[in-house]
Amino acid sequence: MSRLVVGPFNRVEGDLEVTLEVAAGRVRSARVNSPLYRGFEQILRGKDPMDALVFAPRICGICSVSQSVAAASALASLMKLEPPENGRLATNLILAAENLADHFTHFYLFFMPDFARDVYRHRPWFTAVQARFKAIEGSAAGDALPARAKLLSLMGSMAGKWPHTLSIQPGGSARPVEGGEKIRLYSILREFRRSLEKTLFGDALEAVAGLESARDLEGWMAARAPDASDFRLFLEIAQDLALEKLGRATDRFLSYGTYSQGDGFMFRRGVWEGGFKPLDVDAITEDISHSWMAGPAKPQPPAHGVTQPLAEKPKAYSWCKAPRLNGDVAETGALARQVVNGHPLIRDLVAQSGGNVRNRVIARLLELALVVPAMESWVRALEPGAPFCHHAPVPEEGCGVGLTESARGSLGHWLEVRRGRIHNYQIISPTTWNFSPRDAQGVPGPLEQALVGVPVQEGETVPVAVQHVVRSFDPCMVCTVH
Amino acid sequence: MIGPKPEGINVLWLQSGGCGGCTMSLLCADSCNLFEMLSSAGVRFLWHPSLSEETGVEVTRVMERCLSGQVTLDALCVEGSLLRGPNGTGRFHLLAGTGRPMIQWVRELASVARYTVAVGTCAAYGGVTAAGGNPTDACGLQYEGDEPGGLLGVEYRSRSGLPVINIAGCPTHPNWVVETLMCLAFGLFSERDMDALGRPRFYADHLVHHGCTRNEYYEFKASAEKPSDLGCMMENMGCKGTQAHADCNIRLWNGEGSCTRGGYACISCTEPGFEEPGHPFAQTPKIAGIPVGLPTDMPKAWFVALASLSKSATPKRVRENAVSDHQVITPAIRKTRLR
Numbered sequence: 001m002s003r004l005v006v007g008p009f010n011r012v013e014g015d016l017e018v019t020l021e022v023a024a025g026r027v028r029s030a031r032v033n034s035p036l037y038r039g040f041e042q043i044l045r046g047k048d049p050m051d052a053l054v055f056a057p058r059i060c061g062i063c064s065v066s067q068s069v070a071a072a073s074a075l076a077s078l079m080k081l082e083p084p085e086n087g088r089l090a091t092n093l094i095l096a097a098e099n100l101a102d103h104f105t106h107f108y109l110f111f112m113p114d115f116a117r118d119v120y121r122h123r124p125w126f127t128a129v130q131a132r133f134k135a136i137e138g139s140a141a142g143d144a145l146p147a148r149a150k151l152l153s154l155m156g157s158m159a160g161k162w163p164h165t166l167s168i169q170p171g172g173s174a175r176p177v178e179g180g181e182k183i184r185l186y187s188i189l190r191e192f193r194r195s196l197e198k199t200l201f202g203d204a205l206e207a208v209a210g211l212e213s214a215r216d217l218e219g220w221m222a223a224r225a226p227d228a229s230d231f232r233l234f235l236e237i238a239q240d241l242a243l244e245k246l247g248r249a250t251d252r253f254l255s256y257g258t259y260s261q262g263d264g265f266m267f268r269r270g271v272w273e274g275g276f277k278p279l280d281v282d283a284i285t286e287d288i289s290h291s292w293m294a295g296p297a298k299p300q301p302p303a304h305g306v307t308q309p310l311a312e313k314p315k316a317y318s319w320c321k322a323p324r325l326n327g328d329v330a331e332t333g334a335l336a337r338q339v340v341n342g343h344p345l346i347r348d349l350v351a352q353s354g355g356n357v358r359n360r361v362i363a364r365l366l367e368l369a370l371v372v373p374a375m376e377s378w379v380r381a382l383e384p385g386a387p388f389c390h391h392a393p394v395p396e397e398g399c400g401v402g403l404t405e406s407a408r409g410s411l412g413h414w415l416e417v418r419r420g421r422i423h424n425y426q427i428i429s430p431t432t433w434n435f436s437p438r439d440a441q442g443v444p445g446p447l448e449q450a451l452v453g454v455p456v457q458e459g460e461t462v463p464v465a466v467q468h469v470v471r472s473f474d475p476c477m478v479c480t481v482h
Numbered sequence: 483m484i485g486p487k488p489e490g491i492n493v494l495w496l497q498s499g500g501c502g503g504c505t506m507s508l509l510c511a512d513s514c515n516l517f518e519m520l521s522s523a524g525v526r527f528l529w530h531p532s533l534s535e536e537t538g539v540e541v542t543r544v545m546e547r548c549l550s551g552q553v554t555l556d557a558l559c560v561e562g563s564l565l566r567g568p569n570g571t572g573r574f575h576l577l578a579g580t581g582r583p584m585i586q587w588v589r590e591l592a593s594v595a596r597y598t599v600a601v602g603t604c605a606a607y608g609g610v611t612a613a614g615g616n617p618t619d620a621c622g623l624q625y626e627g628d629e630p631g632g633l634l635g636v637e638y639r640s641r642s643g644l645p646v647i648n649i650a651g652c653p654t655h656p657n658w659v660v661e662t663l664m665c666l667a668f669g670l671f672s673e674r675d676m677d678a679l680g681r682p683r684f685y686a687d688h689l690v691h692h693g694c695t696r697n698e699y700y701e702f703k704a705s706a707e708k709p710s711d712l713g714c715m716m717e718n719m720g721c722k723g724t725q726a727h728a729d730c731n732i733r734l735w736n737g738e739g740s741c742t743r744g745g746y747a748c749i750s751c752t753e754p755g756f757e758e759p760g761h762p763f764a765q766t767p768k769i770a771g772i773p774v775g776l777p778t779d780m781p782k783a784w785f786v787a788l789a790s791l792s793k794s795a796t797p798k799r800v801r802e803n804a805v806s807d808h809q810v811i812t813p814a815i816r817k818t819r820l821r
Contacts, residue, residue: 005579006537006538006579007538007577007578007579007580008531008537008538008541008542008577008578008579008580009537009538009578009579010529010531010532010534010536010537010541011531011532011533011534011537013502013532014497014502015497015575015577015578016578017576017578017579033578035575035576035577035578036499036565036574036575036576037565037574037575037618038499038565038574038611038618039611039614039617039618042614042615042617043610043611043613043614043615043616043617044614045614046614047614048762048763048765050762050763050764051762051763053763053764054749054763055610055613058501058503058610058652059501060501060502060503061500061501061502061503061504061505061506061507061653062501062502062503062506064501064503105509109509109532109533110532113535114535116535117535134535135533135534135535136517136527136533136534136535137517141515141517142515142517142518145509145511145515145516145517146515148509148510149509149510149511149512149736149737150737152510152736152737153736153737153738154736155735155736155739156734156735156736156737156738156739157737157738157739158744159739159744160735160739160740160741160742160743160744160745160746161730161735161736161739161740161741161744162506162507162510162735162736163501163503163506163507163653164503164652164653164751165744165746166741166744166746166747166749166764167744167745167746169709169710171709172710173710173745174709174710174744174745174746175710175743175744175745175746176710176745176807176808178808178809309568309574309617311568311571311573311574384808385808387710387807388710388807389708389709389710389807391708391709461538461539462537462538462539462540467537478500478501478502
């Protein structure tokens, strides 16, 4: 048995270190460490409640709008405030633009470049992949960056800037859309759609969104040359490397639901454990037995959570806490969202091979195909001249909960106000779920489980398969260690 | 002025105690291809955490080659605040895989770098990570708030003789970073190009107020009262655009945005100490009904006199639109042509 410490682990947002026990060419066990602590939950104590809107997005520069939405909705639940229809649509659009930019950036800049590594030089697809996806030099960056920047020009219009907007308010959006702007927003989306259809999918978004089973997907693949589009190329690699056998975690999936519509969500809230179950938010707790944190030994619900760093603690190995649902590990992210929501292709893929590297990537790309058409309909539904924001005073005492979905999964803010000031603020981010350390029962977190059994080739110091597994979760470590 | 072929610079980019937002913002640069633009100016990334292939020991090897002089480190870019806690150990941020505090790596690399660049207000002055009780003892590379010093100390100079270049902003505008790196690559950046707080003057010699689309409301002191109102946000909503140094309303964000255009106040994120304004961000502190933070270079009495005069002259259109979320009265059309 040999020990391998991998870090700095790049192309994940923030800091990550993975310690692997390796035997007979496979990972026997993994420990995942976030070696950075920032202390936002401490910083927020004593602040004016509305200041959470300034601080929360700055937890993270990659999912800053998700943090804004969680903070605004925690405040809205405290203030008993419902946004008007325009405010709801505007928030959906801003959040969707960030989530889609995330998925897009992840695929092109963070995930695919690993297949252009020298270790794959003998694979049949290598030449094509290297030309397209080599880090910084590949041709894909020249297509993806301008398309991404153009999509985010929607943020310039609707949110002032990205990251770190303040336009998202508890009562809606502070940036009303004026008459002529609808067409501009619509053109931005049409342009993004065009680039997805042309280079990412090589097919209409509706055709991709309409794939209903693993067999459909195989048929789609068979009808196209391996280099017909970037998605097709990924499927080629996935098949050749059997990425559906890599990185399986616990197959219990969690989604808070997102893109509010009517009295529900476009992607519904719930849990999947071989079957759909409603989510009991009160069943969420955080365990700190293996975290560099002081506090009660018994796992705490976030509303009563404590965040007090303790750098020297026996058995502890991460600044990340361990969230559990009914005491169990749960995976969150695009795959979880689509399993919970019941997309037939994703349900079928998961039924066959569970949560794994291939299925996580497919679910993420599928969301691009599902959400862009929804955004087009939200823009059409905006009504310039009607209100975008409702207003109410902030109560002196009370509690609020804000739950949303960022690209990489479920994000929750729990807020308590006393005497007009923030008394407690607790955050559970998606990567806190996915990259959690062991709990008091010794149960490893999702990534720790997903790394067990991953092959390590002779002489590898940074096993490439480990990199695929880690990046398939699209982790955001700065959120994790808020 | 720009030479035929730049010598080029090797850039090593590290992320410390920040949110990664300045990198994410950089990727929004509105050039047709950011990487080609940078490489055409001779800007080469030795390593960037979000963009490069190298991971794990491959990265520490890059850093060691810089330290040993095998590779010339021209620009050390640091994003995020430097975390000195707990108790000066730097343990709140160990560089993954090395067991060593990031502050130690930064100190050593800064000693061999030709230029040291703070990307973002965190790396420049401490920023949001230093807010509240500053639980991690966060500071900037050469400042702690507006006090010179920080991690590297008052006397620190990089090999070029320059102090730390502070591309302050939370986040930074992508083009502030691209232009600074290109200036360095072309040898076009000297101490004269930095303001008194170490910021590149090409953007810091402006105020956020310049080019603000709400300036007509400002002229007449027609003020917004709540989020989504169209009026000037200085009187009630905490806007510091008349004091904050940046060209956000001239050089727009993400195509066409700025904070004030996005419907919210400038919180002066390019200024040291912006994270602790001493009042709720979205409220203007006042004494006897007069905002405390008036434009910096205007005598207070004059401001008050002019404000009361302009308030009494405010057209109905401006007064009513200021507290609405869309124009309720549009500008009148005069039959006599504009004169």
